Each structure stands twice: as structure tokens, then as C-alpha cells.
Amino acid sequence: MPELPEVETVRRGLEPVLLGARLERVRKNRPDLRFPFPERFAERLEGAVIERLDRRAKYLLFPLSTGETWVTHLGMTGRFTLEGEEIGAFEDAPPVAGKHEHVTLYARSGDRLTRLGFADARRFGFMGLIATRDVEGHAWFRNLGPEPLSNVFGAVDLKHGFAGRRTPVKTALLDQAAVAGLGNIYVCEALYRSRISPLSAAGSLSGRRLETLASAIRAVLIEAVEAGGSTLKDFANAEGGQGYFQHRFDVYGREGEACHTPACSGTVRRIVQSGRSTFYCPRCQT
16 A cells, blocks of 8 residues: 555655646546545536645645645555646547546646546545545544654654553554554664564653654655655556665565664564564564
8 A cells, every 4th residue: 555655756746747737627437436436526626726735644635726625545556647748638548547547637737738547446545525624624634643754743743642552663653643644664664773673562662762763754754755655566656657665675575584784683574463564673673
């Protein structure tokens, strides 16, 4: 499933083309994704100008000139794909995003008309339209924790999210109410960098360890965004390219391999926590 860096990569890829663009034509190619599309979905998008391209946790948000915000969750296999070159007119061309293209959009910016396709082979993604003033209070967003890429994210946020929790820190970090947008890959990597065992009780961490963990979370996410995210199977950016951060993994997917820390003779171990694979070095991470 795309995690925060992959969603942020998509946002950044779409922004140069869609910021300030008018959605001139929208075609819905099926009645639903994970959930049914909102009532009159295409009609409510057509004519709207995209005022910003935002991200909250793993959601893409496009505030519109109509007072609504178009929300998209990529699910497991959702992807936006832009037409390779700008087009001069509306075309009934083959889907730009492939055979699973469920939404086709034409966006105009000045004299440029761009075709955008949204495909989702497994249809775990979804789209919504929410009054912009109501977004923060919507059920999808009101219980989300702090953004780990925020300039003010730090140990205090983790201390608040972990307070009184006896659950393992790995499990606590995957709770979107504790920290928004974190997923399995980057939690494993951040815990390794901070030398914290994924088995440690979240509420037992304090002081310097929380500071180290908060810094590691930010660092690994920033590096992943700069690398275009991680492509393990399905992820592609808006231009159809793949991410490269998977080539930098220290522990994720490296079961049985040597720890990357030069002075460590440990071996990466895989365990299962809350139904998810956890990779860590039991010698380094205590």
C-alpha cells in the first residue's frame, strides 16, 4: 500500500500541471471504487478550478473553487497518470492509465489541456467530495494524529501519542491517531535508525529516545520523498515512473541478512506484529 512518501510524491508530480487548472471534462468509467462515488461526482467537478494540492496522512486533497474539496485515497494500487504530452482537444483515446482507468479528467491551464487518468486494479482506493469548511471534522480526518513531515513534529507529539500505552512501539506508530500517515515500511526503518526495539512498550519511551525516534521518522520520510518513494510492486508516480527508496532499506525485507551497522554482527530478523511483518536487528535495537 502506498505510504506517506508515495502519496506525497504523487502530489508533487500533479501540482505543476493541476494547480490553478480548470477541470473541463470528467468521465466516471464505473459506479464505484471501494465505495460508491459521491452523487453527481463528475458534474460537481466539471468547471471547478483546483486551488491547491494538499496531503493529509495518506490522503490527497484538492480544494476547489466551488467550496468543495476533492479527496482521493490511493488504496493499494491506485495511481494517477498524466498524458505524456499536452493535447489540443478532448479525445476518446485509449486510457492513459491502462485498462483499469476508472476516472478520466481533462484539466485546462491557459492554452494547455492535459488528460489525467486514475486507475486502481484492486479498487481499494476511493474518492469523495467534502465541503472544504468541513474537511477537518470529517470522519476520515478528525481523529488523525500530527503530520510527521511538519516542521513542528517532535518528541512532544510522540509522548502525547504514546501516553499510557503498553502496546509495542511498532504497533503504536501504525495507529493513525498517534502519527498520521506512517506505514509498515517506514516505521521499521525509523525504529532501526533510532536503535529502538519494535517490541518496546510505547509508553515506556521518554526523553532522549523520543527525540531520537522523532528525528529518525522525519529523516527517513524526507529521504524517501526525495527518492520518489518506494516501489515494491504497484506504485508509480504521476509520470509512470517508479520510486527508488527500496534500494536504501536497512531492514525492511532483509530477513536473514547482515545488519548494516558496521560495528554490529547481528542479523535482520522478521517477526509478525498485529498481522504485519516487522524487520529489525535484535542486537542493535534494544
